[in-house]
Amino acid sequence: MTSHGVxxxxxxxxxxxxxxxxxxxxxxxxxxxxxxxxHFPLLDTCPYSGATDxxxxxxxxxxxxxxxxxxxxxxxxxxGPVPFGFGVVELVREQLRVITRLRESDxxxxxxxxxxxxxxxxxxxxxxxxxxx
Amino acid sequence: xxxxxTGAGIHPFGRFEGKTPTDMxxxxxxxxxxxxxxxxxxxxxxGTAYGGVASGHKVLGALALTGVPIVDIExxxxxxxxxxxxxxxxxxxxxxxxxxxxxxxxxxxxxxRSSFFEPWREEAGLxxxxxxxxxxxxxxxxxxxxxxxxxxxxxxxxxxxxxxxPDAMFRKEVSxxxxxxxxxxxxxxxxxxxxxxxxxxxxxxxxxxxxGVQLAAARLRSHLPGSVLGEATPLSGIDDHDxxxxxxxxxxxxxxEAGIGPDDLDVVECQDTDAAxxxxxxxxxxxxxxxxQAKLLAEPRAVVNPSGGLLSKGEPLGASALGQVVEIVHQLxxxxxxxQVDNARVGLxxxxxxxxxxxxxxxxx
Numbered sequence: 001m002t003s004h005g006v007x008x009x010x011x012x013x014x015x016x017x018x019x020x021x022x023x024x025x026x027x028x029x030x031x032x033x034x035x036x037x038x039h040f041p042l043l044d045t046c047p048y049s050g051a052t053d054x055x056x057x058x059x060x061x062x063x064x065x066x067x068x069x070x071x072x073x074x075x076x077x078x079x080g081p082v083p084f085g086f087g088v089v090e091l092v093r094e095q096l097r098v099i100t101r102l103r104e105s106d107x108x109x110x111x112x113x114x115x116x117x118x119x120x121x122x123x124x125x126x127x128x129x130x131x132x133x
Numbered sequence: 134x135x136x137x138x139t140g141a142g143i144h145p146f147g148r149f150e151g152k153t154p155t156d157m158x159x160x161x162x163x164x165x166x167x168x169x170x171x172x173x174x175x176x177x178x179x180g181t182a183y184g185g186v187a188s189g190h191k192v193l194g195a196l197a198l199t200g201v202p203i204v205d206i207e208x209x210x211x212x213x214x215x216x217x218x219x220x221x222x223x224x225x226x227x228x229x230x231x232x233x234x235x236x237x238x239x240x241x242x243x244x245x246r247s248s249f250f251e252p253w254r255e256e257a258g259l260x261x262x263x264x265x266x267x268x269x270x271x272x273x274x275x276x277x278x279x280x281x282x283x284x285x286x287x288x289x290x291x292x293x294x295x296x297x298x299p300d301a302m303f304r305k306e307v308s309x310x311x312x313x314x315x316x317x318x319x320x321x322x323x324x325x326x327x328x329x330x331x332x333x334x335x336x337x338x339x340x341x342x343x344x345g346v347q348l349a350a351a352r353l354r355s356h357l358p359g360s361v362l363g364e365a366t367p368l369s370g371i372d373d374h375d376x377x378x379x380x381x382x383x384x385x386x387x388x389x390e391a392g393i394g395p396d397d398l399d400v401v402e403c404q405d406t407d408a409a410x411x412x413x414x415x416x417x418x419x420x421x422x423x424x425x426q427a428k429l430l431a432e433p434r435a436v437v438n439p440s441g442g443l444l445s446k447g448e449p450l451g452a453s454a455l456g457q458v459v460e461i462v463h464q465l466x467x468x469x470x471x472x473q474v475d476n477a478r479v480g481l482x483x484x485x486x487x488x489x490x491x492x493x494x495x496x497x498x
Contacts (some may be wrong), residue, residue, distance in 0.1 A: 013253035029369075040369040047358050048371065067362070069267040069319040076246035077255025086264045086319075088361055097361040098369045099259060112275070121251040129257045 008011050009128035016041050017120075017130050018058065018129040025120045026058040027130060030097065031049045038094035059096070063089035063132060066097055080123045089116055103133035136221050138496065140169030140338035141462040146446040146453075147302040149332055154184050157334035158192035158237040161452075165336035166233070174338065175229040177462035179201045179222045180212030180236035181451030182390045182487075188237055188451075194297050208353065209364075209483040210404065211484045212236060213335065214492020217351040235336035236456075238449030245330050249366070249487055259368070263327060263407075267276030267319035270409030274321065277412070277424040284326050285309035286407040286430065288444055291405060294435035295441020300456075302331055302447040306370040326408040331447035335455035337462075346465050349495040356489035364489035369394040379491035380404075380483060387493035393479060395419045398435040400464050400480040402457035410485075418483055418493070426446035435481075436474045441462065454492055457482035465498040 016027045030039050032046035032054050038056075039047050046054055065078065068087030074080075085102025087110075101121055104110055121131035142164025144157040177198075179189025189203045208215035213236035220232040225381055250260040256398070274280060295301040307325060315325040319403040336360075339348060356363050359478050363368025363378060395418060403418065405411035412426045415437075421429040440446060443453060457460045461480035463469045471479075478498050485491040 012257050013251075026155050037371060047367070058269055067268040067271050069264050069271065069321075071258060071261045071264045071319060072317065073244070074265075075255070075258060077250075077252065077259035077260060079256075080259040084258055086258065086261060086268075088268060093370060096369055097371065099361065099367075101258060123256065127256065 009122060009126040012127050012129040013122065024061070026061055027098070027118065027120065027132060028056050029059040029094070030054040031057045035056055038096045040096060040098055060091045060093045063091050063098070063116050063118070065110055065112065065114040065116050066090045068107060068110050070107050101129065101131040103131050134341055135343045136224050137340045137342050137344060138337055138346045138348050138462055139340045140165035140167070140345070141459040142336045143456055143459045144334040144458060145300040146331055146333035146449055152183065152332070152359065153187060154237040154239045154334070155191040155195055155294065157332065158235055159195050160194060161194060161334035161336040162233065162235050165265060165338050168302065169340070170336065170340035172231055172340070173232045174201060174231040175496040176201050176223060177233040177235070178206060178216035179203065180206050180208070180216040180231055180455065181238055181318070182207050182209055183240055184237055184451060189235070190458060192235065192237060197258060207337050208490040209488045210406070210448070210450050210486025211454055211490035211492035212451045214351060214484050214494055215353045215490065216493060217348070217455065217458070218353045218492070220339050221348055221351045224339055228413055231338065231340045233336065233338055234455065235334065236358070236452035236454065237334040238451040239332040240330035241484060247487060265366055266320045266327070266407045267322045267409065269413065270321055272362060273409050273413050276451065277426050279412060279426060281313060281321050282309065283427065284321065285312040285410065287405065287408040287411050288312045288326055291438050291444040294439050295445025297470065298445060299442045301441045301445040302329065303445050321458065322407055328406050328443035329447040331449055333449035333452045333456065335459050336454045337455060341496060345498065346462050347497045348498045350387040351387035351492070351494045352383050352390060353490060353492045354379045354386065360441060361478040362423055364486055378417050379489045380414060380485045380493070381419065383491040383493040384418045384483070387481070387495050391495040392498065397479050398481050399477040400439060400461060400474045401435045401437045401483070402440060402442070402460055402480070404485050405438060405444050408444070408450060411437065411442065418481065438474045439469065439474055450486070452483060454484040454494070457484070458494055458496060461496045465496060470474070
């Protein structure tokens with residue numbers, strides 16, 4: 001798997017992430033000034049407060065590792081490689097925890113609080129999703 | 134005026150080639166109705182998640198018992214609890230004198246596929262249910278100072294109990310070493326620490342009145358938003374230390390309705406979809422303070438999962454909550470044979486899953 005921008009393939013779903021000027025990607029989230037909270041993916045209503053003043057934001061690409069495992073058998077509907085890393089990262093600026101694929105598929109090589117960065121992740125058939133590495 | 138449980142029936146949980154959910158439902162309903170003396174009932178509530186359209190009607194149609202209102206209910210792992218709440222509420226409100234509550238399920242094999250997830254989320258590998266269990270387990274181990282050895286202990290305990298349950302899928306005792314030697318599905322969870330989705334049915338007859346085995350409370354709650362690893366399985370979340378989980382919401386409602394507290398429980402059947410889920414339930418049901426699981430394991434109070442739990446029985450979603458209640462009814466009547474809990478008078482059944490939905494049911498005698 002290579003790390004590159006979303007231009008190289010078809011995004012797995014519209015509106016989850018966008019290409020950045022440096023050829024990488026950024027997750028698209030929402031921020032509600034009323035609730036003061038961020039969310040992902042972008043919704044038109046703040047999922048914590050119901051406020052409708054949600055602003056579209058590009059989320060931080062840097063995060064820390066909060067929980068992780070490896071998926072050892074292909075779950076339903078998935079045709080990509082196994083094992084693959086799977087976990088939760090914490091975006092420190094946004095105080096947001098995000099479910100994500102992880103580039104590292106050996107749980108023993110990861111640590112709590114480890115710094116990780118958003119990357120584009122290639123799946124079969126030219127599909128691109130997000131991961132942290 | 135209270136609600137009595139006058140009949141309890143179960144079709145064993147397992148894999149039954151050639152049997153339909155209707156076949157299993159008929160068995161459970163017949164057993165429950167026979168125990169109650171084959172009374173007339175004014176309404177029926179059927180829990181199922183994968184049964185499809187009119188599952189309850191098919192069962193009662195096969196028994197020539199249609200004509201009454203039949204309500205089919207999906208609430209994930211808590212479907213049976215949701216059915217019970219509706220039936221009990223209708224009886225308490227005076228709408229019916231007697232109601233039949235049952236659950237049926239025949240789960241597909243392998244990792245549970247759920248229409249809950251959008252197709253792209255499956256394609257990205259983000260619909261891996263055991264992986265969410267694993268992340269939750271990892272956080273619990275870290276926050277409660279527990280180890281994989283504690284997870285293995287839960288499996289050993291529940292499988293030991295399951296040996297004595299003729300309705301369980303797995304009836305062989307296992308050692309902690311064997312559990313830890315089973316293959317890793319998603320670190321830190323090994324294969325034997327996870328329950329198997331399977332098939333089965335359970336049924337209860339409820340009647341307005343006092344005496345005997347009482348349904349003291351049946352309460353369903355959903356989640357409050359924010360918890361990234363909660364059963365609502367969102368794609369993101371926030372710091373959830375101040376967000377009360379749905380199991381705690383349901384438990385507090387049920388304790389209040391029954392007028393008891395966690396210290397009053399003699400027997401508990403809780404959601405052990407994986408070994409860590411049982412340990413998490415200890416704090417969510419307030420059997421212990423957060424992080425005090427190891428202490429509770431060392432000095433147990435209520436007997437937890439005397440049926441062998443889902444780790445021994447397997448999990449037929451629509452039937453599992455009612456299967457727990459059937460076990461508690463047997464315990465409270467003193468009919469649980471070799472797995473009988475001494476002087477059991479107060480029991481709690483707990484299920485939690487997709488939705489999120491959490492159900493807590495309290496049964497007393």
